[in-house]
Amino acid sequence: MGMNRILAKITISLLLLALALPAAASEDHTLGVFGNANEDDTINMQDVTYTELIILEYRDQTELADGKYDGRINMQDVTQIELVILGKEKELTYIDCDGDAATVNMPVEKIVVAYNNNAEMVRVLEATDGVVGVCDDILKYPVYFPDMSEKPCVGRRFDFDVEAILELEPDIVFTGTRAWYTPDLEDKLKGTGIDVVRLSSWEYNRVLAGIMKLGYILDEEENAYEYREWHNECTGTVTERVSEISEDEKLRVFVDRPGGTSVGKGSGYAETVEMAGGINLASSLGDLTYPEVDLEWVIDQNPDVIVGISFEGNYETDDVSVIRARYDEIIGTTGFEYIDAVKNDRVYVTHYIIQLGPSYPVGVTYLAKWFYPDLFEDLDPQEIHQEYIDRFQGMDFDVSEHGVFAYPPLEVS
Template sequence: MNLNKIGSLAMATLIVLASVTLLSIVPVSASDDFTLGIYGNANQDDTIDMRDVTKIARMICWLEDEVDLADAKYDGNINVLDIIQTELTILRRDKTLTVIDDTGEAVTLSKPVESFVYHGHNSYVYETLRAIGVADKIVGTSDRFVTPGKCRYSEAYYPELCGFTNVGILKSPDYEVVNTLRPDLVISDAEEYYDRTKTPDIPVIALDVRLSNFREATMKFGYIFDSVEKAEEYINWYDGWEETVNEKVETISDDEKPLVLICYYKPGTTSFSIPVRDHYRSVMVHAAGGKCVGDEFDGTGYVKVDAEWVIDRNPDVIIFSGANQYVGYDIEDPSDAIALINDFTSQPELAEVNAVKNNRVYLVSHSFILCGGASGLIGTVYYAKWMYPELFADMDAQEMQQEFVTDFQHLDLNVENCYCVYPPPA
């Protein structure tokens, strides 16, 4: 056995012994519903702490089998350097960090990350970065956030991005601009939108913030930007609201659940692209205690149906997602929203549909009350309020939205003065 190995074993043995004491004072994570995909997370839970240091030390001493995430240095070896790297991550003093992104790619970043480009289509990635206090590090973003008339453009909700540096359209990034900006990191929310090889000197991470991975993605961003405590605060706020919704929905029997049509709508629409069972919009309806007309189809995409098909299913509730001209943070007059709903409900062939007969047709912002991040949970609460006004009478969706806007989006914006949904639930 060489001297380096002997030294590593001696060091690891001391760490194992010391960690017995340390572990007695380290708080246990409140939630283990995911494995945080960051190298250094040796015990494969949802955080990086002294338990990971102990785990790595035990692996070095051959007391436990090695796991890939124990290789904190990401150099193919598990040794004392991984212990040091993990301790630096815990102390927020690490100079590199290796994160597994949504593609399964291990991306190694230099730290601290002082600047980033966000090239993506979803608002909730940028909302997450704003929530954990790092939005001021952005140096460029895609055209849909910065160009008037585009789907994410908002002078009220994204004032800091109006006229901001444009790095191109979603499916055709301007790689020359990105290379000129030379950010520390490029963030995308899907692999297909960005070709990593076009900016080879800049690390690129594909990391979306869906309802299904909200906690893990938020924590990853927390570690990337050394804002773990704020990420945990954001998650705790989210968990509190989600738990309340879940407790109420659990009391609803299947027979009580209304049938819901949810889809995009614009004047003159005669066919509807409805989300199927596992689509994220359907998932939101299910979380709110409803059944979707698209549940009879497997998959995660859409199925196109005609008005006759909708009439035959006879939904109890209809939720349309509308464009920015109808609903959103910039809309202070609901006239266009009302007109859009009337355009649908005034069609004679729809008169006997339950949702039309009972005035249960609603409109939600396609751009801002979305399907991921905390805004997706806000949408879920609005859906629940519409479906079960009595059961959810003690939950105020607008209050939740205001907390989100004020405490986590850091905006001086009164949501009572705008219409992100119509009609607002009582």
């Protein structure tokens, strides 16, 4: 058989496969790993075919088709994609939480973890055996992180102790955005062989995107996809129902954060409020993540609902008074007695740990139940919280008996 005929058959086969390939996913659902040529939510043999079609000029180039991240799309990218599928790649390039391309050497076996939400992500992926060090935040949670809280401390997430990191000889430091986590860490670790992995654990509520990328980096894709299924089921139930509410019927919500601040775009809190069908009033105050607010502005806005954020409570205590004190503080604020939210008993307090990080779908269900109790009469946030703990945190912890997460307590039908 002549070479031209062979090439023609290959081309026809590829074209037939192309007809079956899905269109590129929306940005929110695209796996931001180079090698995801068709820009959907996974890397598989369809990406091999898609890249081959790009090479043959039957498909337009996509950014993520450059699996080798060398500025060219050729058969080396096909090989890289095949290695990623097999879990045999030597390095992996992904888009970090600040929108930059970053490359990590593979495989990753030893991890330093910054912040509690990041630690939760590692535990979702069942990769805690690789944790060799943590930042000081995790030491505050001996009940929630009994094993990781005993690991060596590498300082504060805002300013890591580089010498402590070097002593542990990790493969990666798993951290977050440069705006909140040691922005010059890459420079400080340059030449050490330690990669800095920056993924969203709460920033802009892009938690799912962060977990999916981390799943590929830690070779725990199956656990990442299991979490995604649960995540989408929880949030999908809420977003589907609140989509039926017109904008002028949505509740106007003020989020009262300690220190005279509220929450804006990128905080994670603002995004959960909106996902639950609320209008976040502080979004009108500009692009600040945590804008300062004065009492006159809040009173003038006259919110339908106030959601107080508490830094006290969580898994470390069973004393409900610590979160009730936050509730009393809010309703006792001078002038707030004139606000509809206070007059109508629509003030609620939640600990931040269920509003941010991998457990944020739990927080969304609490907010939805508070905002629209008739619409979510059948929703049990505490049951969803328990499922998260059982399935994705692997803890022997009964949230109906222990911990302080929300006030007033929900009445579940």
